[in-house]
Amino acid sequence: MKKALAIFGLTTAVGVSISQGVSAKETIVIGEVSWDASLAIENVLKVVMEKNFNVDVEIMSADQAAIWSAMDKGKGSIDVHPDIWTSSQTEPWAKFIAKGGKESVRANKTPYLGTDGFYIPGYIQDEYGVKSVYDLAKPEIAKLFDADGDGLGEYWPGAPGWTGVKINQIKAKSYGFDKYFEPIIVSDSIIKAQLKTAYRKKEGILFYYWTPEWIHFTYDLRKLEEPAFTGYAGDSKKLHKDYNPDGCYKFSDTENWLQDSEIKCGVPNTEIYIGYSASLEKRAPEIAAFLSNVALDASYVSQWIFKIASEGEYPDEMAEEWVKNNSAIVDTWLP
Structure with a gap:
């Protein structure tokens, strides 16, 4: 009986040790807005994050106001806005990202132009x-x-x-x-x-x-x-x-x-960013560093959109194929 108890105790101790040594996966939630570039970018980000980091990634459809609000709160309900057009999002940009505002949302360092x-x-x-x-x-x-x-x-x-x-x-x-x-x-x-x-x-x-x-x-x-x-x-x-x-x-x-x-005028070419909650810098610092590094080009985005919307490819399959064939580009995004 004592031997059985000893074995049970050792098993329990080992189990506790293992459970303490394995951290639970962080879930990253990307907000999906209602245009094709968002659909394309979010799937590419999802594939890269799940292949290179210990995270699960979910995509949630929401309007832009809800995405900004969730990123500001930083509780993980939505963490990422994949396609911020600064020409039409001047107010939330000033409120949540710009210096002197709440600074509760970050943007990647290199935008693409639209x-x-x-x-x-x-x-x-x-x-x-x-x-x-x-x-x-x-x-x-x-x-x-x-x-x-x-x-x-x-x-x-x-x-x-x-x-x-x-x-x-x-x-x-x-x-x-x-x-x-x-x-x-x-x-x-x-x-x-x-x-x-x-x-x-x-x-x-x-x-x-x-x-x-x-x-x-x-x-x-x-x-x-x-x-x-x-x-x-x-x-x-x-x-x-x-x-x-x-x-x-x-x-x-x-x-x-x-x-x-x-x-009474047009506007200059628009800088388009990926936004993410500043809370990721503490919750998932490698993800925050990755999102900061992502540098898209309008030619990539146009290609993705065309494959999804015109050629009928599934967004996740398009993203998988592009990431597989463009590892040199993806590597420059990784921290």
Whole structure:
């Protein structure tokens, strides 16, 4: 009996020792926003993290406000925003990332660059000569984009919850085409379906969009000309490197944002970052170092999006294949 107890005690001690020596895996949660670049980037990050670190990675669909809030709290409900467009996320960037703000969210050191603006089909531009946003402020041009026959053209300023929805409605007012157009605020997937239909019927469609994105590989799309950027105006931008009290870009995120704002220009190429909760620096320091090091290129992102959205590859399989074939790039991201 004593021998049996001794063996039991030794087994128990060994079991305790082993359990204490093996740390539980940290779970990293990436927020998925509603566009294809996010879907592509998050899957590449997931594959790299699970292959190189002792973590599990989950992906959770959420709107941007929820992702920012969760990263700020730092409790692990969502840890990573995979695709922060700084041009449309100026307010949360200032609040959570910028020095002097809460500094509860970090960003990777090297962004990739994107562009955005209003797009129309090439056949509309070629036949009717629509080249500038100011051409939209003509009733005869607006009729080309009147899909429901109510006498007003329709345009897509962005999906519900995007800061860009406000930005693009302000632009419509500032350029004068709001008198002839109405905003249609629907999801990204719906506008892509409408684009497919418009192209099949050779009809007009006006929408905000960006590069990199797969639709530019599939359709002949033309970006409408806007006046050159001359700087950000308004008191909230006084510390910005592009501040100009007489600048063309004044966005006031007030209760009367449409009346209080005026934007009469495009913007420079946008720096696009990966954001992550500062709490990862303590909870999973190797992951924080990795995310800080990730350096994407627009050409990578365009390739990923095209394979997923146009060629029908599953995002996880695309990511596995790319990571396998691009180990030299991935190695530069690892701490």
